[in-house]
Amino acid sequence: MDKKLQITRSVQVFEEPLLFERSRPGRVGVSLPSDDSNLPLEIDSSLLRDPADLPLPEVSEPEVVRHFTRLSTWNYGIDLNLYPLGSCTMKYNPRINEEIAADSAYANLHPSLPAEFAQHGIRITYELQEILKTVTDMKGITLQPAAGAHGELTGLFLVRAYLEDRKETHKTVVLVPDSAHGTNPATCTLAGFSVRELKSTEEGLLDVEALKAALTPDVAALMITNPNTLGIFETNIAVIADLLHKNGSLLYMDGANYNAIVGKVSLGKMGVDISHLNLHKTFSTPHGGGGPGAAAVVVSERVVDFLPGPIAEKKKDGTYGWTTASKSIGRVKAGPGHFGMIIRALTYILSYGNQLHRVAEQAVLNANIIRRALEEFFQPASPLDTMHEAVFSDAKQRKTGLETIHLAKTLIDYGYHPPTIYFPLSVKGAIMIEPTETESPETIAHFCEVMKDLAGRMAAQDESMKLSPQKSYVRKIDEVEAARKPVLNYFTKKT
Ligand SMILES: *Cc1c(COP(=O)(O)O)cnc(C)c1O
Numbered sequence: 001m002d003k004k005l006q007i008t009r010s011v012q013v014f015e016e017p018l019l020f021e022r023s024r025p026g027r028v029g030v031s032l033p034s035d036d037s038n039l040p041l042e043i044d045s046s047l048l049r050d051p052a053d054l055p056l057p058e059v060s061e062p063e064v065v066r067h068f069t070r071l072s073t074w075n076y077g078i079d080l081n082l083y084p085l086g087s088c089t090m091k092y093n094p095r096i097n098e099e100i101a102a103d104s105a106y107a108n109l110h111p112s113l114p115a116e117f118a119q120h121g122i123r124i125t126y127e128l129q130e131i132l133k134t135v136t137d138m139k140g141i142t143l144q145p146a147a148g149a150h151g152e153l154t155g156l157f158l159v160r161a162y163l164e165d166r167k168e169t170h171k172t173v174v175l176v177p178d179s180a181h182g183t184n185p186a187t188c189t190l191a192g193f194s195v196r197e198l199k200s201t202e203e204g205l206l207d208v209e210a211l212k213a214a215l216t217p218d219v220a221a222l223m224i225t226n227p228n229t230l231g232i233f234e235t236n237i238a239v240i241a242d243l244l245h246k247n248g249s250l251l252y253m254d255g256a257n258y259n260a261i262v263g264k265v266s267l268g269k270m271g272v273d274i275s276h277l278n279l280h281k282t283f284s285t286p287h288g289g290g291g292p293g294a295a296a297v298v299v300s301e302r303v304v305d306f307l308p309g310p311i312a313e314k315k316k317d318g319t320y321g322w323t324t325a326s327k328s329i330g331r332v333k334a335g336p337g338h339f340g341m342i343i344r345a346l347t348y349i350l351s352y353g354n355q356l357h358r359v360a361e362q363a364v365l366n367a368n369i370i371r372r373a374l375e376e377f378f379q380p381a382s383p384l385d386t387m388h389e390a391v392f393s394d395a396k397q398r399k400t401g402l403e404t405i406h407l408a409k410t411l412i413d414y415g416y417h418p419p420t421i422y423f424p425l426s427v428k429g430a431i432m433i434e435p436t437e438t439e440s441p442e443t444i445a446h447f448c449e450v451m452k453d454l455a456g457r458m459a460a461q462d463e464s465m466k467l468s469p470q471k472s473y474v475r476k477i478d479e480v481e482a483a484r485k486p487v488l489n490y491f492t493k494k495t
Pocket of ligand 1: 148150181256
């Protein structure tokens with residue numbers, strides 16, 4: 001059969017240039033707008049310009065629909081199957097979130113609208129602020145940051161403002177455990193602090209003795225992830241907080257893994273001063289493909305006066321407005337934050353009512369089912385109990401010549417997105433699996449069967465795994481060639 005005529009995966013596969021170049025002069029795809037007969041027909045001539053000379057595509061509606069539907073089948077998404085990317089909390093995004101966020105009353109709300117015309121939007125922001133303060137048991141909050149890493153940067157700006165206010169500018173060092181997410185040390189550097197790395201214990205916890213030794217007068221803060229990137233709860237957190245505070249230092253908790261403890265613990269009682277929560281992880285706003293994300297930064301009494309503005313407030317007369325903290329560091333972003341994410345997060349939380357803690361319970365249960373099912377086949381990274389993610393190493397497999405990368409790539413041929421691999425760096429050949437609470441027992445069981453099958457193939461030194469993926473739209477990529485001769489433009493002809 002002529003390859004160009006071949007129909008695979010029930011959708012047509014076109015060769016270039018037909019793949020994207022579907023425009024033909026004169027072809028139109030018009031959907032009639034809703035009744036706009038009341039709009040003025042004439043545009044004020046001062047607003048007109050010469051016609052723009054843009055080569056806009058001319059395509060019919062079915063062509064457009066098929067084009068994007070076809071593209072969507074080449075990708076992998078949470079709406080297709082399990083997405084066990086550890087530390088990323090790729091949970092299902094409930095449709096009700098999307099429905100409410102798309103309501104024109106919210107979707108068309110301009111960020112610069114005067115407060116009196118944007119009461120509903122400010123109220124939503126305020127409600128989310130109040131709920132997250134209550135859930136975390138913290139004193140203050142900002143919803144401005146555009147992502148987790150941006151929340152970290154905001155948090156470290158708060159640390160700096162706090163220290164400057166106390167005239168303790170000699171405190172310039174931030175302690176970061178060796179299991180930290182890469183954004184943590186990067187944020188420290190960007191915020192003008194230097195990083196001192198802390199070794200973890202054999203079990204994967206922060207070493208309290210190492211912390212005591214590292215706590216010199218120049219320490220501004222500790223950045224710790226809890227549960228940490230091994231999926232383990234730092235049980236010494238209150239002791240750690242105490243040590244820091246006695247040293248005049250602050251405790252920053254990376255809350256990217258908050259899914260494991262949401263509604264279960266008090267960050268306030270843990271002694272946390274600053275923490276970012278990724279709305280796009282724990283609170284089910286979509287992510288992947290570069291965003292948009294959003295983070296909440298919750299803070300203790302120590303730094304509440306330095307929060308960035310504007311912060312939504314409820315006034316005495318019951319109306320809503322914006323306020324700024326007394327010694328605010330200023331804005332960290334234009335507008336009041338990613339409102340589309342704020343409204344999705346609030347919808348998600350309200351749909352759980354007072355059962356939000358069940359998210360954490362189910363997420364931890366699912367991760368432990370995977371841990372138990374696979375610990376005989378893959379080496380767990382820690383002997384301690386797993387929270388929301390199960391981390392293994394490829395220690396049992398490496399001698400076969402097949403390692404984590406081959407496992408991850410072959411999983412794609414079984415129809416699964418690979419887990420996070422080779423992170424945290426402290427675990428050699430790490431395989432970090434986070435199922436989240438939204439997966440059914442059947443999906444979890446099937447995934448475990450696939451993982452066991454792969455363990456068997458690795459033990460049998462199945463070299464064909466090195467050729468995977470072979471069943472995905474894009475086959476195994478020649479990474480050396482891709483790095484040396486990158487094709488960055490689809491017009492570039494293959495040579
Ligand atoms: C995802 C993540 C971050 C960064 O958050 P972004 O929203 O991706 O910027 C930081 N720390 C940990 C542990 C994470 O998992």
